[in-house]
Amino acid sequence: MVRTIAAVSVVDALADDLRRRLFSGDLPSGSPVTEALLAEDYNVSRSTSKAAIEKLTTEGLLERGAHKSARVPVLSIEDVRDIYRTRLRLESSALRELAAEHRVPASAAAANERVRQAGAAIAAGGSIAAVEPDMQFHASLVEAIGSPRVERMYRSLVDEVRLCMAQVQGRSLLGVEQIAAEHQEILEHLEAGDAEAAVACLDSHLGRARERLAEAIRASR
Template identity: 50%
Template sequence: MEEVVRSIVVTSVIDAVVDDLKSQVLATELGPGTALTEADVAARYDIARSTAKAAIERLVAEKVLVRKNHKTARVVQLGPEDVRDIYRTRAYLESEVLRRLAERRSVPVEARVANAEIDALWQQGEWDIVDPDMRFHTALIDSLGSARTSSVYGSLAFEVKLCMAQLQGSQRLSPEIIIAEHARLADLIEAGDANGAATLLDEHLSRARELLAGSLGGEPGPEAYRPSSALIPVP
């Protein structure tokens, strides 16, 4: 019997291409609606068309790119209702996790470290805090110790980071508010106040959600303009 030679694509190359293209999307070097063909990607990275195709398919599956009716894949363009759906889905998941962590009175060190990094950047006048902001929330999710919960949250991660990058790039949401609300969330969890943590999380996420919806052409809801309760001294 004639031996069949099977062709394979090196996964690490695909991973590297996918990660680099994601970083370019987050940095808006590849703006919303930008077309990416197999030929473009192959030429950009000097890789085989089959590798470029696999990378594009991964990016489509992870909602970094969209492709309709077998047409050219394009960088996702989020609208106001997309943002609201992403943030509400995020809130449902995070709220339950915070309640569970409050039962344990447990806050991971990684969350405190991430918030301290945001504070340090803010002291330098830096608004680009997407990565440590996301690490704060991801640390809380991961500390629950549920691989499936972390996986579900991870599936939202890129869309959330893209939302945050668009909002913080407009400098409409001060890192001062983010830092204060993160610190208060951690304190409420350690105090075992599940309801308080869930309520503050809703305030934290809904403000960002409506500010972002407004920046993308929607009509922002009243949550966008509510002052942060975390900046009001606790009696």
């Protein structure tokens, strides 16, 4: 099957579609992503395929050793723990600021409603459907404090976070109802102005996902 992509910028469009496939689980950990395969799948030149691969490699979504083809990274337990630890630092800071103002971002509440709605898709076998609204929930909390620099730091993590979340949901390690309930608890603590309770809930929420993914990686070795 030849895939077609919009010709906005062929390299960018190809990179965008590869990101979508990575986050949807269509390209699982360890999958090779070669110039020849992309050129055939998308009917583009090898130079276009190479540029798209280099773009995603720079973002950390693909990895390539010396004289080797690119592959989807296989996250180690140490990678997962460091990514989640960094998330916790940034998101906890945002929660404390929001709680001080008793502020519940409307965008976070809306994202959590989409997490709940994803339950139907997940029940039908599409567990990956919760990844994007789940990510939007957490990103909304960071964005709500209005710091461009903190947002930039968080965005630098976003793609790796999505890879983790895609693996968590792709492995059905957490139920969507539980995710949505814990999100709601965080929002309720913000509204009450209880920063430490919100952070404790976030720590438990992220820690559970982190450790279940770490255990799944350990078991698959």
